[in-house]
Amino acid sequence: MDYKSVKRFVPENASREIPPGNPACPVNGRDVYRALASHKTIVMACNIRIPLVIPGIMRAAKEMDAVVAFELAKSEGDLKGGYTGMTPEIFVRTIVAAAKRAEFDTPFVIHGDHITVKNTTEAEVEGARALIAAELAAGYTSFAIDASFNEIPDNARITASLAGPIAERGLGLEVEVGEIKSAGTEAHLSTVGEAVELMERLTAAGVHPDLLAINNGSKHGNYLEGEKISIDLDRTGEIYRAIHDRFGVSIAQHGITGTPLHLIGKFAEYGIRKGNVGTQWQNIAHAGLPPExxxxxREWAKGAGKDIKFATKPFKAEIDAVPAPVASMIEKAAYDEAKLLFQAFRAAGTAKIVAGALVGRA
Structure with missing residues (x-):
């Protein structure tokens, strides 16, 4: 499908980052989430730590006519480049350049994942504010303010204080209740009462999110050997029913890496409309990189006493410069995985739905 007619709906902050002749079509996350809210489908949000996977994901999205989101969390890409070596500006330029090479014109979202505020100090809050400003300037079209580390009153207050510039531009907004832990750790699961309280407090403050991320038992990162995958979909559905009709909010699912496709296929039935896949793309890139x-x-990570993901930044130049056959192999693996995930997410044809909603609204 030709999406040239959709280009006029690219938000101003993103459109100025697209050179003439580049087909990239980053649309407003809010437009996407609202257009798909009544459909039992999920937007796949891909945390891109290693850009070699982007062409494969784009090729699969175009083939399946699926809206996709490309995202970086604060830890992955802050003002200093996080542990990927990509600042917000570098990230957007990387995506836009990849779209040009792949002739990718299918609507997509650029999302600021996990803009975390881990405590109530002024320095922590202002650091998040500066990151949001940088992501807006770079061309992001959707944002996840994550103050879930704090008690709900503080979570709501901090989120409301940071959401202003996003709301002024009418861009996508995700918030979070119940901290989502890394694999191998346990955390309190979000409850209906907590979700409703956060939404009530945000609504009272004039903040109207599109998505709520909850802790329903999923984990970030790779699961440990033998670790059980236990996602409470019944609880997810209860929270969704409590917040959707009243506040117009759907569920964002984090920590999908390692989850069986047959279980992912059920997510949309429980109000999940955005699903984050991050570590899986890293795994695919690592499997294709030269063994040497x-x-x-791995030696660097072992010596530093850190997870292998932290090796991404010091080795970024070498990773980006792998020989063409290696890059092609990684692209193919990412394409194959993306097709399977788009199918499980029931995402085929979502780009056309979003385009129809935008054009019909104009």
Whole structure:
């Protein structure tokens, strides 16, 4: 499908980052989430730590006519580049350049994942405010303010204080209740009462999110060997029913890496409309990188006492410069995985739905 007619709906902050002749079509996350809210489908949001996977994801999205989101969390890409070496500006330029090479004109979202505020100090809050400003300037079209580390009154207050510039532009907004832990750790699962309280407080403050991320038992990162995957979909559905009709909010699912496709296929039935996949793309890139390079990355991580993901930044130049056959192999693996995930997410044809909603609204 030709999406040239949709280009006029690209938000101003994103459109100025697209050179003439580039087909990239980053649309407003809010437009996407609202257009798909009544459909039992899920927007796949891909945390891109290693850009080599982007062409494969784009190719699959175009083939399946699926809206996709490309995202970086604060830890992955802050003002100093996080542990990926990509600042917001570098990230957007990377996506836009990839769209040009792939002739990718299917509508997509650029999302600021996990803009975390881990405590109530002024320095922590202002750091998040500066990151939001940088992401807006770079061309992001959707944002996740994550103050879930704090008690709900503080979570709501901090979220409301940071959401102003996003709301002024009418861009996509995700918030979070119940901190989502890393694999191998336990955390309190979000409750209906907590979700409703956060939404009530945000509504009273004039903040109207599109998505709520909850802790329903999923984990970030790779699951440990033998670790059980236990996602409470019944609880998810209860929370969704409590917040959707009253506040117009759907559920964002984090921590999908390692989840069986047959279980992912059920997510849309429980109000999940955005699903984050991050570590899986890293795993695919790592599996395709030259063994000698991966060996040095593992040695670096072991010596630093850190997870292998932290080797991404110091080895970024080498990763980006792998030989063309290696890049092609990683692209193919990402394409194959993306097709399977788009199918599980029931995302085929969502780009046409979003385009129809935008054009019909004009």
């Amino acid at each position: 390079l991966m060996g040095r990355m």
